[in-house]
Amino acid sequence: MVSKEPTDEALRSLIDHFPKSSLLISKEDLIPYSFDATATFYQPPLAVLFPSSIADIQWILQWAKANHACILPRGSGTSLSGAVVPQKNSIVLSMAKWNKILEIDRNNLTILVEPGVTTQSVQEEADKLSLFYPPDPGSYKISTIGGNVGHNSGGIRGLKYGVTRNYVLGLEVILPTGQLLWLGNKCMKDSAGYSLKDLFIGSEGTLGIVSKVLLRLIPKPQERQVILASFSTLEAAAEATSAIINAALIPSALEFLDRKTIDCIEQYNPAGFPKESEAVLLIESDGHPQAVRDEIVCILKVLQLYNPLDIKIAEEPKDQEQLWKARKVAFSALARKAPTVLLEDITVPRSALAEMIRKIQQISSQYGVEIAVYAHMGDGNLHPVFLADEQNEDLMEKVYRAMKEIFLYAIKLGGTITGEHGVGLAKKEFLAYQYNKEEFQLLKSIKKILDPDNLLNPGKIFD
Amino acid sequence: MNNLNSRFSLLSLDPTIIQKCIHCGMCLPSCPTYQETKIERNSPRGRISLMRAIAEKRMDLTELFAHELYFCLGCLACQTACPVGVDYKTLFEASRQDIEKSQILNNPLRQIARTALIRFLFRSSFRLRTFGKMLRVYQSIGLDRLVPYLPFIPAKLKDMMAQLPPIASHFSSELIQPRETPFHTKVRWKVGLLTGCVQDLVYSKINRDTVDVLLYNGCEVICPPHQGCCGSLHAHNGELKTAQLLAQKLMDAFPLNELDALITNAAGCGSHLKHFSNLFPPGTPWRKKAEEWDKKVFDIHEWLVKIGFSKPKLTDTSQPQPVVTYHDACHLCHGQKIKNEPRIILNSLPFIRFVELEESDHCCGSAGIYNILQPEMAHKLLNKKIAKIKQTAASILCTANPGCLLFIEKGLKKQQLNIQTVHPISLLAQWYKMANPGEPTPQKNQEKLAIPK
Ligand SMILES: Cc1cc2nc3c(=O)[nH]c(=O)nc-3n(C[C@H](O)[C@H](O)[C@H](O)COP(=O)(O)OP(=O)(O)OC[C@H]3O[C@@H](n4cnc5c(N)ncnc54)[C@H](O)[C@@H]3O)c2cc1C
Ligand code: SF4
Numbered sequence: 001m002v003s004k005e006p007t008d009e010a011l012r013s014l015i016d017h018f019p020k021s022s023l024l025i026s027k028e029d030l031i032p033y034s035f036d037a038t039a040t041f042y043q044p045p046l047a048v049l050f051p052s053s054i055a056d057i058q059w060i061l062q063w064a065k066a067n068h069a070c071i072l073p074r075g076s077g078t079s080l081s082g083a084v085v086p087q088k089n090s091i092v093l094s095m096a097k098w099n100k101i102l103e104i105d106r107n108n109l110t111i112l113v114e115p116g117v118t119t120q121s122v123q124e125e126a127d128k129l130s131l132f133y134p135p136d137p138g139s140y141k142i143s144t145i146g147g148n149v150g151h152n153s154g155g156i157r158g159l160k161y162g163v164t165r166n167y168v169l170g171l172e173v174i175l176p177t178g179q180l181l182w183l184g185n186k187c188m189k190d191s192a193g194y195s196l197k198d199l200f201i202g203s204e205g206t207l208g209i210v211s212k213v214l215l216r217l218i219p220k221p222q223e224r225q226v227i228l229a230s231f232s233t234l235e236a237a238a239e240a241t242s243a244i245i246n247a248a249l250i251p252s253a254l255e256f257l258d259r260k261t262i263d264c265i266e267q268y269n270p271a272g273f274p275k276e277s278e279a280v281l282l283i284e285s286d287g288h289p290q291a292v293r294d295e296i297v298c299i300l301k302v303l304q305l306y307n308p309l310d311i312k313i314a315e316e317p318k319d320q321e322q323l324w325k326a327r328k329v330a331f332s333a334l335a336r337k338a339p340t341v342l343l344e345d346i347t348v349p350r351s352a353l354a355e356m357i358r359k360i361q362q363i364s365s366q367y368g369v370e371i372a373v374y375a376h377m378g379d380g381n382l383h384p385v386f387l388a389d390e391q392n393e394d395l396m397e398k399v400y401r402a403m404k405e406i407f408l409y410a411i412k413l414g415g416t417i418t419g420e421h422g423v424g425l426a427k428k429e430f431l432a433y434q435y436n437k438e439e440f441q442l443l444k445s446i447k448k449i450l451d452p453d454n455l456l457n458p459g460k461i462f463d
Numbered sequence: 464m465n466n467l468n469s470r471f472s473l474l475s476l477d478p479t480i481i482q483k484c485i486h487c488g489m490c491l492p493s494c495p496t497y498q499e500t501k502i503e504r505n506s507p508r509g510r511i512s513l514m515r516a517i518a519e520k521r522m523d524l525t526e527l528f529a530h531e532l533y534f535c536l537g538c539l540a541c542q543t544a545c546p547v548g549v550d551y552k553t554l555f556e557a558s559r560q561d562i563e564k565s566q567i568l569n570n571p572l573r574q575i576a577r578t579a580l581i582r583f584l585f586r587s588s589f590r591l592r593t594f595g596k597m598l599r600v601y602q603s604i605g606l607d608r609l610v611p612y613l614p615f616i617p618a619k620l621k622d623m624m625a626q627l628p629p630i631a632s633h634f635s636s637e638l639i640q641p642r643e644t645p646f647h648t649k650v651r652w653k654v655g656l657l658t659g660c661v662q663d664l665v666y667s668k669i670n671r672d673t674v675d676v677l678l679y680n681g682c683e684v685i686c687p688p689h690q691g692c693c694g695s696l697h698a699h700n701g702e703l704k705t706a707q708l709l710a711q712k713l714m715d716a717f718p719l720n721e722l723d724a725l726i727t728n729a730a731g732c733g734s735h736l737k738h739f740s741n742l743f744p745p746g747t748p749w750r751k752k753a754e755e756w757d758k759k760v761f762d763i764h765e766w767l768v769k770i771g772f773s774k775p776k777l778t779d780t781s782q783p784q785p786v787v788t789y790h791d792a793c794h795l796c797h798g799q800k801i802k803n804e805p806r807i808i809l810n811s812l813p814f815i816r817f818v819e820l821e822e823s824d825h826c827c828g829s830a831g832i833y834n835i836l837q838p839e840m841a842h843k844l845l846n847k848k849i850a851k852i853k854q855t856a857a858s859i860l861c862t863a864n865p866g867c868l869l870f871i872e873k874g875l876k877k878q879q880l881n882i883q884t885v886h887p888i889s890l891l892a893q894w895y896k897m898a899n900p901g902e903p904t905p906q907k908n909q910e911k912l913a914i915p916k
């Protein structure tokens with residue numbers, strides 16, 4: 001592992017190599033790069049570099065190797081797993097200024113971008129051509145495509161359209177050895193050998209530095225409608241979700257918010273969520289107008305079986321946008337409730353949703369820990385949010401135990417400890433519960449092959 | 464004063480205010496400085512992390528930190544965007560207060576400029592008006608057009624002189640009487656009008672228009688002459704003591720108990736005027752008075768919508784309708800959360816066609832004296848703003864803050880664009896006059912003015 005501090009001479013060579021404007025070394029510049037959006041992790045880097053060419057990246061990799069430092073690729077730092085919290089002696093490689101849209105290929109429906117382009121910019125570019133880029137994490141306005149690839153991010157439309165991986169056709173990657181690779185192509189099908197490209201998606205900046213991304217676009221759905229259904233219990237909403245899936249209905253989004261989350265969102269910016277319910281489902285259907293109408297009718301029929309308190313349909317784009325905007329601030333708005341909020345990210349098979357939610361409620365009362373829940377319910381992806389306080393050691397200990405129990409239960413139900421945020425620092429301890437020894441070793445040997453000197457984002461996912 | 468000072472220092476600030484930021488980054492897309500540089504230190508999240516490091520004694524207050532806090536526009540777009548409800552304004556003001564106390568940025572030139580501007584000129588209404596009069600003469604005899612050609616004046620000074628705003632031909636006290644009462648309708652409310660300092664020197668006509676609009680809507684207007692600066696400039700620049708003094712003077716100038724409301728039409732002043740109580744320690748008589756005051760301060764748009772302003776019918780609709788667009792002054796939309804009211808007013812004017820401005824709530828770069836202190840960033844933002852204004856094809860741009868009006872007006876002129884800049888209330892006043900042709904301004908000349916020369 002990385003240990004020794006680079007010598008003064010080494011630091012001098014680093015400073016001399018890059019112009020002042022692209023290498024930040026003052027403490028005032030380093031402190032703002034010591035964290036991501038995960039609570040409780042903090043470590044300032046050695047320096048922050050804004051590379052302006054592949055050669056810059058190759059140079060810094062060599063320098064890091066020679067001087068026992070390591071490199072941490074970074075988009076906008078909205079990671080929720082500690083994946084972009086520096087380790088000791090890290091150089092943060094900020095891709096935020098590497099943000100050009102390089103090509104839109106109308107004939108093949110692809111877009112080629114630099115990694116620092118925000119998810120929102122890709123969506124807007126696609127929209128201008130009546131095309132559609134579906135992945136949309138709650139952080140879409142600021143998260144970068146490089147970061148989305150790093151975490152294989154999902155969003156509210158994952159249910160019907162999938163996650164980032166499903167839209168990445170090609171990647172330009174710089175390996176820790178400095179080698180430049182182009183993986184993938186504009187073809188919709190490709191069965192030639194192992195899918196190396198897929199190895200890098202979700203690798204949390206531990207295997208290579210992504211310098212270009214080729215994304216697939218799809219036609220923009222003509223029509224959209226959104227249902228807002230409210231329920232008197234969390235389980236009723238979960239059961240209704242399982243029933244919708246069981247009826248082979250695949251809406252474009254099926255989201256869940258509990259009372260605590262709704263209260264916080266409404267405090268920030270009232271979006272008109274019902275006042276009385278314990279949980280709401282936000283369901284979007286999109287596609288051909290007739291298909292949307294038919295699907296909405298079917299979904300309403302299923303919902304009726306679970307005694308909803310109220311059902312509303314938002315047909316106007318303005319009203320739909322208001323609801324989705326409200327949904328996307330859920331995590332940040334919850335931070336109103338407690339000094340420290342810890343957002344978790346489990347996924348279970350969708351038939352097990354009600355059981356998982358019941359378990360979360362039970363664990364919450366058993367440990368005396370307040371837990372809010374919102375979820376990409378249609379994906380079975382739940383976000384239990386622990387309302388805690390860093391200053392209260394006793395409470396933090398309980399939170400940790402409750403969290404562990406939730407992870408173990410999710411795995412028991414055939415689920416996973418992370419659906420979209422990755423392992424990073426926050427969950428590496430729990431990874432071993434999901435993989436057996438041999439599998440775990442295989443994961444590690446992949447890292448060893450691609451990054452023999454452990455230069456790239458070491459200490460993340462596993463030690 | 465301990466209690467008060469703690470609110471204005473990072474070191475003794477309530478830690479929960481600063482710990483509230485969860486680094487989620489939701490505010491980053493709205494921050495003009497981050498959008499330009501993409502460097503975390505120039506973002507709200509980055510600035511707050513530095514404030515926290517200082518508050519928790521992990522870092523000293525450094526010169527770079529001080530520069531950073533003066534690179535921040537104080538536009539508060541981050542505060543509007545933040546879903547967690549982080550109180551950036553308090554953090555920002557506390558930081559600047561600490562910076563000034565530390566004297567870390569002090570150098571002779573800055574000292575002279577600050578003393579001249581903040582401690583001398585803007586501290587006394589008499590001095591400001593005298594300066595205004597001198598400037599008026601200087602501009603009226605055309606000296607200002609000569610200056611750029613004078614070889615013996617240093618370039619830096621020429622630049623500064625070019626920033627000086629055109630002084631109005633009359634100050635507010637020459638246009639508005641201390642008490643004006645509507646004669647065409649019965650008095651429904653009694654309100655005080657705050658004339659501001661920059662507004663008074665440069666846009667006194669807007670103050671007159673505001674009085675007319677209030678009178679048309681049944682408000683008796685009390686407007687003490689020579690009110691002076693409200694101290695917002697001082698509070699935002701870490702000069703707490705002067706800010707207190709100016710607030711006291713202003714509060715003393717009005718018969719607070721008699722008034723239903725205090726009306727301000729300048730966004731920057733308004734967001735400060737509504738929080739005078741923050742300037743005084745709890746439990747003191749000034750605090751009590753300031754709390755009363757705060758409750759009564761209304762922005763003019765807010766007040767008009769609250770009282771249900773009258774919407775006269777227009778008779779002649781055959782006239783071509785100019786396209787009007789609206790720029791949200793930061794201190795109105797982010798500072799005071801007033802976004803709808805100006806639009807309600809503009810949309811009610813049948814002789815114009817209102818078109819929304821894209822990114823209307825992005826700062827224009829004016830930001831108090833930011834455009835003088837950070838001209839490069841300020842002009843980047845101004846150019847962005849003007850490009851958006853051009854897209855609307857408007858011939859009139861409305862905004863409700865003298866700083867924004869001046870800065871945007873200048874930018875439009877420089878690009879030789881024939882677009883007028885107007886306060887929304889002036890358009891409304893114009894409408895009342897159009898709808899009531901032949902009628903004099905609806906005031907009774909109750910008190911004769913004694914204008915000191
Ligand atoms: C309010 C909020 C809501 C969120 N909602 C969602 C959601 O709905 N769904 C979801 O999936 N996530 C969500 N997230 C998590 C986070 O936004 C995503 O993981 C996002 O994709 C991270 O993007 P980023 O640009 O901030 O990347 P960063 O946080 O900077 O980096 C993320 C990872 O990618 C790596 N990386 C970044 N750029 C590169 C590159 N060029 N080459 C190689 N590796 C790179 C980093 O090393 C790191 O491991 C949310 C976060 C917040 C704060
Ligand atoms: S006040 Fe404006 S410039 Fe300053 S951090 Fe907030 S958004 Fe950015």
Ligand code: SF4
Nearest residue numbers: 484485487488490545
């Ligand atoms: S200020 Fe608010 S929006 Fe910005 S990072 Fe902090 S918590 Fe998030």
